[in-house]
Amino acid sequence: MDEKQEHANAKLPVLEKISYSFTDMAGNLLYVTISSYILYFYTDVFSISVAGAGLILLVARVVDAISAPVWGSIVDHTHTKWGQSRPYFLWLAIPFAIATFFAFTAPNMHGNAKLIYAGFTYILAAGIIYTGIQTPITAILPNMTADPTERISANTYRMVGGAVGGFVTSTFCLPLVALFGRGNDKHGFMWTTAIFGVVAIILLFTAFRNVRERTIAVTKPLPFKDSLKATVGNVPWYLLVVSFAIYWIAQSTRNGISVYYAKYNLGNEQLTSVFNGLQIIGILATISVPFVVRITNKTVAMLIGLAIGAFGQAMMAFVGNNFALVITAWIIGIMGASLAIAMPFAMLADTVDYGEWKTGIRASGFLTAVGSAFCIQLGSGFGSFIPSKIMAAAGFVANKTQTASALASIKFCFVWLPIIIYAIVGFIMIFYLRYEKMEPKIKADLAQRHAEEMNERV
Template identity: 40%
Template sequence: MTENQVGWRERISYGLSDTACNLVFQVIGTYLMFFYTDVFGLSMAAVGTLFLVARIIDALDAPIFGVLIDRTSTRWGKSRPYFLWLAVPFGIMATLTFFTPDLSDSGKLIYAYITYISVGIIYSGVNVPITSILPSLSSNPQERTVLGTIRSIGGQIGAIIVTAATLPIVSALGRGGDQKGFFWTMLIFSVFGVTMLLTTFKNTKERVIIPGRTIVPFKEGIKAIRGNIPWFIMIFLNFIYWMGQTIKNQTTVYYFANNIGNAKLIPLMMSFNFVTLFSLLLTPTFSKKIGKKNTMILGLLIGIVGQIMMSIGDKITSLTFIMAGNIVGTFGTGFILGLISVMLADTVDYGEWKNNVRAAGLLTSASSFGAKFGMGIAGALTAAILSAGGYVANQKQTASALHAIEFNFIWLPIICSALGIFALLFHRFDKLEKQIIVDLNNKRKAFKSEENSKII
């Protein structure tokens, strides 16, 4: 086993962490807006405001958890214990989010605010450590890419299960009552999610030790951000990419139910997400040959091509062309998902190399911050556009409402991907990576030699 090589048991256990998160939070990202408007009975405007407020509050907790991780020092490590501490609360709160108490309209809205914000905060508590632990699992760049790929494969498996199976399970368990169906479905997903997070805790190990202090004060951690251009780019990329993806996911139900006129096709449409697994498996090879930045740009370009194909299918009313476009776009997604966490881990090395401060928790919390802030803006923007188009729940939609749904489903993701490509053009880490790794390894060896000489 080469230096910092991680065994397969640990690799798979690490991947299960993202399976757990997606198994639970993908339901929220994909179906909660529909659940609130068409099942729980909240207005579209109220839901849009809720999503914006909740996600902005929620996005701020990611850096807080990042700072807490940097200040954590336990026998289990810095990031790993959060899987143990927060797995069960995460499952409980996720289930309560899809519970429908018999309350007044204002009572329902208050309940939605409390549960939605709470589950988002706890989600940060289990999701930020998934990224922050990666630089501690291995200092080998290729091994990190493999781990990031396995994590994303695990996440996609969770997403595929959710997108393909949620509505059929809701229908089967609800027996005509979507309120009961969504509750029991989320309870089942939550039980599996909690089990997987605890498995991640049990089988992973933080083996890359920071020279010197194990606790990084907030003021010192901030220094790792100074001049860390790759970090700023990754914050923006997380924000813009997840905003586009969330807008598309949230609108999928509305698009097939209204524009296509057949909601039963939604599970079929979602099931094509398995195509992502193929590009995820190719990610380590592509990133090794053309670099991580170029591989991610390739993924975004393929995604744009897929969206354009769906637009053509929409214009010629070809369901086959729409499905084909979705498959193409989904293939591109794998290259992006496989590298986001890896490129964030790179910013930890860059911060240590440039500023002599290794703040894994603070820097990698950018992943959750950017993603959740993007999701919040996405929810508000989706609701605002649908409201402006005149969308009315459970009614035949007007032409303007159908155009609003189409714009959200097809064109906004294209705009977001184009902005992501533009940002990546300024990313320079790949050219510096070899030198950074050599310098950091020499620094750690020198520190170890100095400590050994003190003991002697």
């Protein structure tokens, strides 16, 4: 093994892994605020109908999803002294914070002007700019190291950072809105997102400073058509894209409907902070990922997470309004979801290797952009649209006493819809097992191929 190959397989410093975790911490600090509260902000603060808000989110997410492969191709074409993916942590940090602030600003508008403003600012913050952040966060992983064990370790740090970011916004967003708004939620959301934005900028700047890309030497600028060729025959990538997009319908539904379930079914809106704040417990599942993968494999670990998550969701259906039991069931669901959601991000790095092995083209930006940002955007869009349509059909009206059918629709979306989705995702992922078994051979073949190419250049 030559010096460059050893460098590519080097163990990552702990400081670098911690700094890598800051990328998802910053992303979730702002994006979880959007995904968890934007539907509520539109209906209960900005006074947009639930059907109109749901349509905005769906149309915006579909448009945003299209930007994912574009961003992937942009990353694949990026070659600077700082690396391929890393510069975007610097370039997009401030625009991301500003766009999120405007998404939660409610100017005095009416009719179509209000819908256009909401749609534009949402697409900009949760779509175009967030996709530009999310793409390099995932695309940089296969460039940090070629060692699969180190990739799992770095991804675990990342997921823990994401959980911390999600915990902060989920726990403190509504209390901060109440504190700064003093009865005016419009002002409260503006101040809260401004503070979160400043923190996110600091985190992304720190990640830019400390994270490095080591395998970038084997990556060449790719025309968009060549990026597309990297998907040809890449069956494990197809499986991940489909399953992860569907999975994010459940993830978005659980987060977005929790505020409605707490406010209308349990009668206390502030319990949303308890529900979402408990997401931090998912760190326990996240840090167990390397151990679980070591004794099973990545696919089985994801299936175990889906099963645990489904059990927790089902338990909530049978405990009524007993808050202690609802919280217990919710925690079980969090543990399962945290284990399941961590795996596709690590698996995407492996599908980049598979694509190179199969086609000779290494399109880390494009493949990870579609496999992460595209899936998150598309799945989250449907995760907001589907519940909004179900609730609207059942007669939901914001800030009113809900009918029995409206309450039942909220409970269905919060409890049963994620279970249905988990089952579908689990069925799809069973087919991934055969490709995971091929990874040692793929890694060995690529190492030999890279060595031969290096020798030819010498």
